[in-house]
Amino acid sequence: MVKINGTEYDIAGKTLAEYLETTSYDPKRIAVERNGEIVPKAEYGKTVLNDEDTVEVVSFVGGG
Numbered sequence: 001m002v003k004i005n006g007t008e009y010d011i012a013g014k015t016l017a018e019y020l021e022t023t024s025y026d027p028k029r030i031a032v033e034r035n036g037e038i039v040p041k042a043e044y045g046k047t048v049l050n051d052e053d054t055v056e057v058v059s060f061v062g063g064g
Contacts, residue, residue, distance in 0.1 A: 004055045012051045017044040020057075029060045 001008040004019070016027055017034070017041060020027060032039045038040040039047050 001051060002049045002053045002055060011049055012053075014049055016047040016049060016055075017050065020044065023057075025057060025059060027060055030060045031060070032056070033058075042044055 002011050003009075009019075016032060016034070020030075027041065027044070032044070034047065034049075036055055
């Protein structure tokens with residue numbers, strides 16, 4: 001199980017990019033942290049999620 005933003009998902013073995021494709025996140029407007037380290041956008045397709053990983057996805061919202 002992979003914990004993403006506090007919720008556990010059975011997605012171990014998938015890449016971060018594969019997970020993000022199933023969400024409504026705009027990849028241009030997010031930052032992703034995996035096990036306490038920022039994942040560069042260029043690495044999303046290479047970053048394989050493992051059991052017990054903890055991922056935080058943060059969306060940037062514009063406004064004024």
